[in-house]
Each structure stands twice: as C-alpha cells, then as structure tokens.
Amino acid sequence: MNYIGYINKAQYFEHTTEIINLMKGHGCVNIHIEETKDKKRIEWCKFIDSLSNGDSAVFASFDNVFHNFNDMMFFIKYCSKMDIRIISLSDELDTHDKLFPERRTADTLNLICKVFSKRDRASHDDLEAELYSYSFEDRKLKRYKLVINMYKAGYSVKEIMERTGYRGKSNIYRILHQYDIEMEYPSMSRTANKVREKSI
Template structure:
C-alpha cells in the first residue's frame, strides 16, 4: 500500500504549491508533476496508472487536472474500483473511502461531473497557450542578431548619405553615444562632408 500524488502543471506551478504540500503532508511517497508540453500524451500519468497496485491511494489536485473528460473519468473510476485503489481529489473534496471530506454532499459531486468538461477545456487552452509562447517567443538566433546589426548600420549610412544630421541619426540609432555613429560611418568608408567633420575619421593617438 502506497500513497502517491499527481499534478498536471498546466499554468503557473505556484497555483499547485498548496496541493503539493497537502500531498506531502498526507504522506505521499512521491508527487508526480506532469509538464504542460506533455498535455497530449501525459506519459507520467500513464506510467502512474499502470504502476498502481491493490490498496494504493492516488491523490490528485482535482479531477479536471488529472483527466480530460467525463469518459476518461468514468474509465478511471472503474479501473480504481477493480484495483481497489483509493482516490482522493483535494479541490473537489472527494474521498472514495468517505473519510477525509465527510461534509461533501452529493450535489457537489454532481456539480463536479457537470463542470468537468468545461474545466478540462480551460486547462487545455491554458496549456496550449504556454506551449505556444515557449515555441514562438524565443531570443533571436545569432544569424538574426547579425542581420539586425547589419540593417542598423546600413540605415545609419543611408541616412547620412541622404543628408540627415548626425543628431537625427543618433536619435534613431539606438546607440548611447554619438561616437558610435561616427564609428559605423567610418567602418563603411563614408566620407564626412558637412559640419565640423570632413574626410574619414582617423584613429586617435594614444598619449
């Protein structure tokens, strides 16, 4: 006989911190945390279910967190009934041994069944959103950073050749010093032909 907990981390992990602490205090030998990117297959959940033995206790945060619909819930309950596995759902306040939550009413259980599909849909949407952010919002690749740098330099050169002042170029360059603008112009062989500067920039002699 063993107690084990399961939490699917669909959103911010801090939301499940209290449930994890509850499971640990209850005596779970392990609290399995499934990551959002594994929502479709849930390999940890499948391993857990296949490892359950007669007399074990399975603690979940709530049924909509562990399961993905009423059909899956019905199959899960029947499986645990045959295996004589005790099910405890913390947030649903359900204990199949009727010991932990004696105040839970049948109406609350029915409400849980009725809202399960909607809660599962919300959970899956949150998980999909996280995966989308993880896959699409990333730091630019080295080649992209190099291209961006080259485009900025090209823009500085073009603006100077078109007659824009150094002040105007500096304002949109993103640099923190005007000398960086002159460095780019010098790098690309631009002849300075107005203002106090004329001809290519020369290296300063070290004193």
C-alpha cells in the first residue's frame, strides 16, 4: 500500500518544491511531475500505471489534475473499483475521512462545482446537462468502454465504428487518447481474427 503523488508543474510552477515536500510529508514514495502541457500527459499515464489495489493517490488539488468532468468521474470510478484512496491536499479531501475529518459531503460537492466553474460557459452547460442526466452519462461511459474493449480485443477501427455507431475515426482515436490507451502506429488495420489465431 503505497502513497503515490502527481503534480502538473505547469500550473504550480512556483510552488512545486513546497508541494513535493508536503507530499513526502504525507508518505509519498513516488511523485510524478508533469513538466509540460503535453496533451499526452506522459507522467499521468505513468502515475495511473503505478497505482495498485489499496494504494493512495495524492494530488495537489483536483483543479491541478482533471481537465474535465468526464476525466474526473472516470478516475473516481477507477479508484473505487481498485480500492484506491484519493487525497487532495489543497482541497482537504480524503476518501478515507482520516486526514480531514471535519470535511462534509457538502464541501465535496462544492469542490466539484468550484473546479469546473473555471471552464468556459459551453463546458459549464455540458457539465450541468451531465449532472442532471445520469442515464445519458451511463450510456456514454458504456459506449466508451465498448470502444476500448473492442480495440484491446484486436478489432479494427472500422469494425469499432460499425459496432458503436461513431461516424468518424477521429472519435475513436479521441476516446482511446482520453483514456490513455496505447495505440499501434502507423497501421490501425488489426482484426479480431488475427488476435484469436495468436491465442490458439
């Protein structure tokens, strides 16, 4: 059970050393630091890969980590499934209710609203629509999961589009990038049959 930290240095450039020391004080054995604004977020991918069942994920703040509502929800569900504790130092949030016992549920909800109120109005409208339509969110996540599972199973992008209803390859690539799925380049013409033949 390790404490593993993540910092987006581009946002906390002047306070990186202070935050690192704070994370170490909370027991972090490994801290991933995103040096640039690269959309691939290499250190974030390494951070996710380094987390195991029962570990603790330590952030400077939610605003420093998540780009949008979907990213946050996907990570929270992932941590719930893996029994990973989430600690956000600046937000005084601990999913085990040990570090900040005085925090209330209302504080957590206000935190989520505060983080995404900084986005533009269009994003805010999308967030409100998702918050009030859990069935839509569930359907979308299931569709994303189908894309990821089919790709990992060896289906071609064309086959995935036919099965999921997406009309453009860019939609498939966007989902795979969004959830940090390693892709094969330059050829995307894999088939499920090839994968099955290898496994026999």
